[in-house]
Amino acid sequence: MGRRGPYDFATAFAEKLLRDQFKIDKLPVKPIALAKSQGIRVIPMPKDHDGVSGMFIHAHGKSAIAYATHIESKGFQHFSVAHEIGHCYLPGHMDAILPNGATEHFSRSGFVSDDRYELEADHFAAGLLMPARLFTRAMETAGDGLDAIEHLKTRCETSLTATAIRYQQLTDEAVAIIQSREHRIEFCFMSDQFLSLKPGRWPRKGDPIPRRSETHKLNAAPDRILRAERLNEEAHATDWFGAFPDIELYEEVVGLGRYGRSLTVITTVDALDDGNGDSGPEAPWESRFR
Structure with a gap:
């Protein structure tokens, strides 16, 4: 980090x-x-x-x-x-x-x-x-995105929100973690790799949730939040982050039950390049979601 x-x-x-x-x-x-x-x-x-x-x-x-x-x-x-x-x-x-x-x-x-x-x-x-040394070791076999966070939550016996924030802090992947209530954002954390993509803006506390998002759809139905339902779909990057590079994003959101909030995990659809700026035929991106 x-x-x-x-x-x-x-x-x-x-x-x-x-x-x-x-x-x-x-x-x-x-x-x-x-x-x-x-x-x-x-x-x-x-x-x-x-x-x-x-x-x-x-x-x-x-x-x-x-x-x-x-x-x-x-x-x-x-x-x-x-x-x-x-x-x-x-x-x-x-x-x-x-x-x-x-x-x-x-x-x-x-x-x-x-x-x-x-x-x-x-x-x-x-x-x-979730001490870094032990948590990063557990991350090695946890997978990606919301699935990884839910796996780590079980492993650490922690809340989904806290696990997601810790995952964002320690992962090498591009990920944004957003908690919201009704139609307003409560917080957004973005990993170093996500920030390296240079999003046009940082979603802030009190900002409205994009109307085209899966998060907006889930939060509009409190009963679905209570049942901890989960939705996922390709994200509209500019709706969330303003100006954004031509990279597809994937949005996963889950209701947090009686907590009355939802947790959104936004990741890149494709793995980023190796950091050398080479995204050509010799360093193809591999799809993270099948």
Whole structure:
């Protein structure tokens, strides 16, 4: 990865803790067991307590984590717990989230918050649950696109969204990951290889979903989101990214169930060249989708 982001330090911090302090060297990482091994109590929230992903509590020198259960996804719950572990260990977090003697902090994990400390804890959670060395090894046999992300989600026992973002960070393929709700984008991440194609614009939070897209079609039917239906079709590249080179893109989108959102994975239909600029007869592109 050549490109560095503002939260990479949080991911690296988690990976170092995992290796040096927690002594964990295999997947899946079990965040609930990990927290308990460090003397942190972990408890589930009642199912009727929605609107937040988790809660960090610190009083009388002891810490506890409560995680949301209204979304019945082991991956979502694991990410929520890992996010709270991040609040416990990341430098400066305890003072920031528990100011003036406060003992409770409610979190909204999942890369949807604009708060710096929430985003740092999200990236910490990704590094804790999907450390680069172990994740890239698992990627070698995972396949491509949404199929690969779903395979890795099962392997790591993580949420589909978090797995997709980590996949985008570590893959050598051109891929864009977009989460949306109703007809608006919540975030978009693009891999280094995708950015090397020089898209004309970066889809931003609040932008409308292209009306010709499969994502727009799926999001128009909340019942299909709830059933976690999946659609795929050739993408209209200019609708998503403005000016774009003459390369075909493939759009895969899946509903995220009770989370009420959809996850879109956009990839190149053909593998990119070998990086030497040679796309002629001696270096043919191979179709990634049969």
